[in-house]
Amino acid sequence: MDSKTKRSLTTAQLDALAIGALGAGVVTAEELPDGFANAVWRLGLDDESQVVLKVGPPPDLPLLTYERDLLRTEAMVYHLAQGTGLPMATLLHAGFDDPEIGGDWLILSALAGTPWNRAAPDPARDAALRREMGAHLATLHRIPGTGTFGYPYAGLTGATWREAFLKMVGAILDDAVKWETRLPATILDLVGAFHRNAAALDDVQAPTLVHFDVWPGNVFLNPDGTVEALIDHERAFWGDPLADFVTPTIFSDLTGDDPMLAGYQEGGGRAGFTPTSRVRFAMYQAYLYLILLVEDGPRQYPEADYARLRNGATEGLVRALGILTN
Known part of the structure; x- marks a missing residue:
């Protein structure tokens, strides 16, 4: 784009x-x-x-x-x-x-394959790919961290996941004010939704390397339908492995029968599924949708190309806030 x-x-x-x-x-x-x-x-x-x-x-x-x-x-x-x-x-x-x-x-x-989002739909292949992607996420999440959470190069870090994530949320909301982003809720309401649920973040005790951009456009496929490569790692941070299931399910939701979860468990992954997982997942969804809405400020996407993305992110943010405010 x-x-x-x-x-x-x-x-x-x-x-x-x-x-x-x-x-x-x-x-x-x-x-x-x-x-x-x-x-x-x-x-x-x-x-x-x-x-x-x-x-x-x-x-x-x-x-x-x-x-x-x-x-x-x-x-x-x-x-x-x-x-x-x-x-x-x-x-x-x-x-x-x-x-x-x-x-x-x-x-x-250079890669030889095709981005997944450009491949012809194939339900059987796509289910197998999601299972394979789950195993790859499990491998990624085993990379040892240094003990600090957040974005090290942006200075949005903390000794705990709660501290780092609230800094990350605060930064994107400050950016929303700076760029005068149209949002479906007030900044005060958004701040309140995150802070009222912040205790759920304390379930995460160790920092995991999170890609946070594993949507089909960032997955290249071999001719046989297997994964050739994961690309575009610049949004990565140290945090909760559960956050890496947000972008593969963007504009929808994570369900228990998703093959990605089976592949993740088969690969030895432990995403910290607890009674607070649904709340944490909604927080990460809301954070991603805020990024997608606010980034139009500095990037100035062509409106014809961006309208669909804006609409999807707005609707997704409203759904996530519905979970966080109940």
Whole structure:
């Protein structure tokens, strides 16, 4: 989707980045339209390799508070996931605070498959994929943390999950005020809904690496319908593993017969399902829908493309608030 955060680079700039990082020049360059924040190109190099270049927003562009150093968060996930068996691209180079173009960028190995959201519907395959995705989430959630919750690069952290998550919520609500976002409830009502239910967050005692963006567009498929790779890890944080079931069920809900849950348990996952799980899940749904609504402020999506997303997020936020206020 078009976004103000996606910058343009010349062919000469793309060539210079590739040569400096990999020692090979650019022969072909295709800008990829998917994604919402970073500019992405698929590059064919003169050593006959194919790579993907991701370039972060201009460093002087105002963003949401949690979006500070997005590509550094992504690079962190790639480093932490090495050796775990998670299906991912390979991080080939990371450039931070680049003096030539400004900001951060990554070069990744190119994927050969198809995004799940572009594959033809196939109920049997999709059920198997959800089961496989559950197992991959279990692997991700076994990556050890450092003891701190939240977004380390954005400074939204805490010694407890309750402290960190309330900071994350406070930041997105501050952003909503800054960008004058239209919401289906007042800021005071939203603050109250989260804080009245905050004790449920105390069930989470150890920080887990949470992707928080595992929707079908971020899952690439092999020709046989299995998962080739999970992509776009920049929204990751340290928190409650239960939060990672929100984006795979976006605009709907998590049900007990979801194959993803079976795969998660088979993979050794423990998402902390307790009597407060429904409340915690609704809090994470509300947080995600707030992000989707507020991010239009700095990104300025084309209205024709964004209207459906806005409507879905608004309706989802209302449903989540219904659970939190009962």
